[in-house]
Amino acid sequence: MTRRVLGVDLGSTTAKAVVVDEAGAILASSTVAMGAVSRAGMHRCIDEAVGRAGIEVGDVSGTISTGYGRKLVPGIQRSYTEITCHARGVAAMVPGVRLIVDIGGQDSKAITVDKDGLVVDFAMNDRCASGTGRFYEVLARAIEIELPELGPLAMRGSQDLEVSSMCATFAETEIVSLMAQDMRVEDIASSVHRAIAGRTLALVAQVGRRTPVVMTGGVARNPAAVHFLSRALDHEVLVPEQPQISGAYGAALLAMESFLRTSPPVPDVPGADFIFPRVDHTAAGHSCAGCDGHLRGKVELGAAIPLRSS
Amino acid sequence: MTTTTTTTPARDQTNRLTMTRTGSKMIADYWEDLFVARENGKKIVWYNGGALNPMFQAAGLAWCHGEAFAARLAAQQLEGPAQLAGAEYGYNSELCSYSRTHLGCAVLTVQGSDDPQTGVVGLHDRVDLASKLPSPDFFVNNYAGCSTGQQWDEVSFRIFGKDLPIFNISHPFLWGNKPDAGYLRGEEWDSASQYVRGQLVELIDFMETQTGEPFDYDKLNESMTYIKRAAELRQEGLELCKAKPAPATFWDWIACIAPINFLPGDQALVDYFQGVKDEIQHRVDNGISGIENEKYRLYFDGIMNWNKLGFLSRRFAEHGAAVLAGRYIQNAFWQEPQLIDTSDPLLGMAQHYLLCPTNHGSKTLDYLTLKDTADYDIDGLVFHATRTCRAFTGPQRLLAKSARDNLGVPSIFFEGDVADASFYKDEILESRLVAMLEAIDVARERGDHKVAGSGAEVAWPS
Numbered sequence: 121m122t123r124r125v126l127g128v129d130l131g132s133t134t135a136k137a138v139v140v141d142e143a144g145a146i147l148a149s150s151t152v153a154m155g156a157v158s159r160a161g162m163h164r165c166i167d168e169a170v171g172r173a174g175i176e177v178g179d180v181s182g183t184i185s186t187g188y189g190r191k192l193v194p195g196i197q198r199s200y201t202e203i204t205c206h207a208r209g210v211a212a213m214v215p216g217v218r219l220i221v222d223i224g225g226q227d228s229k230a231i232t233v234d235k236d237g238l239v240v241d242f243a244m245n246d247r248c249a250s251g252t253g254r255f256y257e258v259l260a261r262a263i264e265i266e267l268p269e270l271g272p273l274a275m276r277g278s279q280d281l282e283v284s285s286m287c288a289t290f291a292e293t294e295i296v297s298l299m300a301q302d303m304r305v306e307d308i309a310s311s312v313h314r315a316i317a318g319r320t321l322a323l324v325a326q327v328g329r330r331t332p333v334v335m336t337g338g339v340a341r342n343p344a345a346v347h348f349l350s351r352a353l354d355h356e357v358l359v360p361e362q363p364q365i366s367g368a369y370g371a372a373l374l375a376m377e378s379f380l381r382t383s384p385p386v387p388d389v390p391g392a393d394f395i396f397p398r399v400d401h402t403a404a405g406h407s408c409a410g411c412d413g414h415l416r417g418k419v420e421l422g423a424a425i426p427l428r429s430s
Numbered sequence: 431m432t433t434t435t436t437t438t439p440a441r442d443q444t445n446r447l448t449m450t451r452t453g454s455k456m457i458a459d460y461w462e463d464l465f466v467a468r469e470n471g472k473k474i475v476w477y478n479g480g481a482l483n484p485m486f487q488a489a490g491l492a493w494c495h496g497e498a499f500a501a502r503l504a505a506q507q508l509e510g511p512a513q514l515a516g517a518e519y520g521y522n523s524e525l526c527s528y529s530r531t532h533l534g535c536a537v538l539t540v541q542g543s544d545d546p547q548t549g550v551v552g553l554h555d556r557v558d559l560a561s562k563l564p565s566p567d568f569f570v571n572n573y574a575g576c577s578t579g580q581q582w583d584e585v586s587f588r589i590f591g592k593d594l595p596i597f598n599i600s601h602p603f604l605w606g607n608k609p610d611a612g613y614l615r616g617e618e619w620d621s622a623s624q625y626v627r628g629q630l631v632e633l634i635d636f637m638e639t640q641t642g643e644p645f646d647y648d649k650l651n652e653s654m655t656y657i658k659r660a661a662e663l664r665q666e667g668l669e670l671c672k673a674k675p676a677p678a679t680f681w682d683w684i685a686c687i688a689p690i691n692f693l694p695g696d697q698a699l700v701d702y703f704q705g706v707k708d709e710i711q712h713r714v715d716n717g718i719s720g721i722e723n724e725k726y727r728l729y730f731d732g733i734m735n736w737n738k739l740g741f742l743s744r745r746f747a748e749h750g751a752a753v754l755a756g757r758y759i760q761n762a763f764w765q766e767p768q769l770i771d772t773s774d775p776l777l778g779m780a781q782h783y784l785l786c787p788t789n790h791g792s793k794t795l796d797y798l799t800l801k802d803t804a805d806y807d808i809d810g811l812v813f814h815a816t817r818t819c820r821a822f823t824g825p826q827r828l829l830a831k832s833a834r835d836n837l838g839v840p841s842i843f844f845e846g847d848v849a850d851a852s853f854y855k856d857e858i859l860e861s862r863l864v865a866m867l868e869a870i871d872v873a874r875e876r877g878d879h880k881v882a883g884s885g886a887e888v889a890w891p892s
Contacts, residue, residue: 188857200868201861201864201865201868202861202865203861203865203868203869204865204868204869204872236876238869238872238873238876239865239868239869239872241834241840242862242865243843244858244861244862326827
């Protein structure tokens with residue numbers, strides 16, 4: 121029977137879910153914009169992804185979650201931070217990647233990875249929403265346009281108005297001030313994008329600039345954000361086809377790897393699809409990967425529990 | 431996403447030293463004695479920076495260490511009124527929260543002499559505590575490596591009307607980059623040591639003028655003999671914590687700072703550190719660890735976030751992370767007791783004042799950090815980017831890079847503060863900590879975590 125596993129990224133403003141098969145191929149995905157870390161949004165997102173994969177939730181062999189709301193996702197094997205999952209997902213999407221810039225709704229990250237796609241170093245924004253998707257929302261609201269219109273508008277700007285604020289709230293004040301000076305909205309938009317790229321560059325400096333560079337997160341769908349980051353880095357910035365789902369995809373890949381690592385061959389037990397071997401958790405060489413750390417005490421070696429998968 | 435909410439960690443998985451309770455009682459008694467020192471006929475000195483208390487003890491004074499009182503208020507979550515008083519006086523939240531708290535105490539102490547109800551927000555008991563410090567008879571500043579610290583007592587001097595004597599000790603910064611320089615060696619070290627020693631001699635003259643009494647050199651030698659022994663026991667206890675699993679953690683040693691930093695040099699101090707060491711030895715002998723299920727060994731760089739001491743100890747233990755070493759413990763507080771000649775302790779004292787962890791150039795900090803990282807077989811470094819202490823925070827990026835490049839040990843940063851809880855965001859620490867532990871797990875599975883393990887030789891940087 122083909123296994124399908126689920127990765128769920130419950131972020132600050134969107135829920136993302138990805139279903140993959142045993143080969144790690146994406147069968148289906150879903151992205152749902154929602155209120156902050158919304159349970160309802162998460163359930164809708166999971167249902168959509170599973171439905172698009174043509175299966176039921178009960179058919180899912182394993183789930184790993186990530187994102188700020190990762191502890192809220194039901195039925196998970198374990199959760200991982202966004203750092204680990206984004207690195208894993210992007211490395212699969214863009215083999216050879218060395219630097220990942222992920223800008224989400226409320227945070228931004230710079231992650232360096234090694235040749236195997238494993239995290240070498242990372243840095244995240246501190247204190248505030250500076251340089252995050254929230255910053256773009258503030259801009260769009262201030263100049264009274266819809267978010268998807270922001271990038272094309274900024275690409276038409278030419279004059280650098282030197283927006284300096286690090287704080288999204290104060291930036292709004294600065295934007296309003298520029299509008300009161302009758303500056304062109306295109307220039308205001310491009311200047312804000314340039315300022316955010318500068319903030320991102322400071323984040324990249326903490327981990328070291330590497331190439332190839334991949335940008336992910338919802339902001340990567342904004343062509344101006346990618347353009348100004350590319351100019352700031354003085355290097356091409358690659359964007360995966362679905363930049364928002366890289367964390368959920370990474371979670372799904374980790375779920376599948378964990379499942380394959382911990383699942384022995386299907387035993388010859390009538391009615392059983394697989395077994396969970398019992399092991400001594402103090403045994404030398406025992407790997408805790410895939411364990412949430414709550415298992416305690418000794419259990420006898422050699423025993424096994426036959427389980428049906430459905 | 432940032433949030434000011436701090437979630438309560440899961441079940442407490444720490445196993446704190448029981449001797450901590452003995453230390454807490456000693457410290458509480460010390461402050462109670464200080465609050466009534468004036469009534470007991472003592473002259474009182476306010477000071478900051480290095481541990482001058484044996485000098486004051488020998489001069490028959492009562493002493494108040496400003497940082498220590500600010501830390502105590504913060505550790506008891508009682509710092510608010512003092513900080514608001516400091517803000518009312520004109521100091522904003524970007525000023526060192528130790529000094530902001532203590533200067534607020536000074537304001538409240540001055541106000542308290544004629545209007546005890548002039549609190550800020552009506553939290554009378556807290557205001558009362560913050561204003562309990564007895565007014566000083568004079569000030570001494572002994573701050574190394576921090577420009578705010580060096581001006582701190584000058585400001586207290588002004589709050590008290592510029593009427594009280596003040597003595598400032600100047601400390602050369604130890605750059606450590608001359609050809610013969612190194613830790614505790616070289617011409618820079620020797621000349622700086624003699625320079626500060628000379629000022630201690632002048633301080634003795636100053637104190638004799640203030641007290642009207644001849645300085646008791648025998649009493650100083652006696653006090654420093656006790657302090658040296660206590661410091662040796664502390665070092666022996668720290669050495670024992672290299673065991674696996676570690677019998678005690680950085681947080682236990684944080685709780686031992688106050689006794690070594692400002693309690694009188696006497697038999698009680700020695701007994702306390704003997705008790706600490708004995709308890710740790712007992713744990714080593716019986717395989718008792720400082721946290722349950724030690725899985726990771728971490729280094730903590732930064733001054734303590736006093737508002738969060740208990741919380742952070744539980745937060746790290748919850749992840750199986752034993753925090754074992756840090757610049758604020760291994761590299762501070764009479765950490766080189768062999769330098770102290772108990773028959774003539776002034777030079778060794780001067781040298782310890784220079785050894786303040788904010789008074790070194792990056793080469794020395796790099797050397798000390800890498801050495802402790804190797805000696806304690808550290809898996810990862812956690813940098814507390816102390817918001818209002820830039821002197822401590824300045825070199826942290828260099829240290830993180832060096833640990834990565836030289837030892838293959840990863841780092842994370844989180845922001846907090848020494849005495850202002852508003853700068854701490856739990857989600858930021860939690861997400862970074864867990865991400866680093868995950869990366870360590872993966873690296874271990876691949877067998878390439880760390881290029882140097884326990885006991886690796888760390889050379890002076892070229």
